[in-house]
Amino acid sequence: MIAFGPVPSRRLGRSLGINNIPPKVCTYSCVYCQVGKTRRMRIDRCRFYGPEDIFKSVRKQVKKARKKGESIDYLTFVSDGEPTLDANLGYEIDLLKSLGIKIGIITNASLIFREDVREDLMKADWVSLKFDSIRKPSWHRVNRPHRELVLDLILSGMLDFAKIFPGELASETMLVWDINLDADILKEMAEFLRELNPVKAYLAIPTRPPAEKWIRPPAPEDINVAFQVFHEKLDQVEYLIGFEGNAFAFTGNVEEDMLNITSVHPMRQSAVIELLKKANADWLTVNKLIAQGKLAETDYEGQKFYLRNLKLSNR
Ligand code: SF4
Numbered sequence: 001m002i003a004f005g006p007v008p009s010r011r012l013g014r015s016l017g018i019n020n021i022p023p024k025v026c027t028y029s030c031v032y033c034q035v036g037k038t039r040r041m042r043i044d045r046c047r048f049y050g051p052e053d054i055f056k057s058v059r060k061q062v063k064k065a066r067k068k069g070e071s072i073d074y075l076t077f078v079s080d081g082e083p084t085l086d087a088n089l090g091y092e093i094d095l096l097k098s099l100g101i102k103i104g105i106i107t108n109a110s111l112i113f114r115e116d117v118r119e120d121l122m123k124a125d126w127v128s129l130k131f132d133s134i135r136k137p138s139w140h141r142v143n144r145p146h147r148e149l150v151l152d153l154i155l156s157g158m159l160d161f162a163k164i165f166p167g168e169l170a171s172e173t174m175l176v177w178d179i180n181l182d183a184d185i186l187k188e189m190a191e192f193l194r195e196l197n198p199v200k201a202y203l204a205i206p207t208r209p210p211a212e213k214w215i216r217p218p219a220p221e222d223i224n225v226a227f228q229v230f231h232e233k234l235d236q237v238e239y240l241i242g243f244e245g246n247a248f249a250f251t252g253n254v255e256e257d258m259l260n261i262t263s264v265h266p267m268r269q270s271a272v273i274e275l276l277k278k279a280n281a282d283w284l285t286v287n288k289l290i291a292q293g294k295l296a297e298t299d300y301e302g303q304k305f306y307l308r309n310l311k312l313s314n315r
Helices: 051-067 089-099 115-122 136-143 151-164 183-196 220-233 254-262 269-278 284-291
Strands: 003-009 013-018 074-077 102-107 126-130 168-174 200-204 237-240 295-300 303-308
Touching: 003 051, 013 051, 051 089, 074 089, 089 102, 089 115, 115 151, 126 151, 151 183, 168 183, 183 220, 200 220, 220 237, 220 295, 220 303, 254 269, 254 284, 254 295, 254 303, 269 284, 269 303, 284 295
Parallel strands: 013 074, 074 102, 102 126, 126 168, 168 200, 200 237
Antiparallel strands: 003 013, 295 303
16 A cells, blocks of 8 residues: 555654555664565665656545545655665655645665765655664664665764755654663764754654564663663653653543653653642552553662553554
């Protein structure tokens, strides 16, 4: 299916997905990939579907959604592979712009060292760049890149792109147990992200069945450390953990509000006390959520933090 949705997305509102790559052609074979193992690994760009076919399929889906009264905030390239492998990406964006909806692209950034790829990405309104490691050994372990890719070229391509991109830039880092959770590496990554200066740096964890069965999400304390290390260098860090929490939408139900907030970022103990006070609730609420396995308590530099408990799901 080339066009699907719109589906609610915390990052993009209501997003209509565009799949411009057949399953599964990619430059990486990430251990956590939800599309499964990479069947065709390549780094040369080529033509997959006809740009007109993509345009027609998206236009049809847009019409269908509008007929049902559904709004669409973004047309988002979110592919069964790496969208920038599509040599027609720029032309497809040109065609899609006639629909008058903003364009988003979720890319693994592995080809961003190429000028033609940067030019294509420049046409989008929102771009998310994958950034799972800054060091070669863990990059190889987590992303399992095509053997001709060079990490340093990718990183400098990301910085080159960030300097000139007029749209909204985001980054996304998948935290994987036993691979990229070393605090020193996370600090180096945070330094790099500070230079990249995304509007938001997202931290994700594997929440759906990954390509490799041995993949585990990190423990709550590791997720909290990653958040705090990033947060020390960056203004806008958020979790992207499969729960569509919204820290800014208060429902009036204190349990729900606490779970919503902690699925976006950890809460300090003082913030939890404040929230309970506002809702006329007491600490029993927290104990209950912990006992139910919905909330986790963890320490960081002498302070207690609370965050949404995470499990692999089969959704
Ligand atoms: S870059 Fe995306 S599509 Fe490619 S292997 Fe990694 S997670 Fe899967």
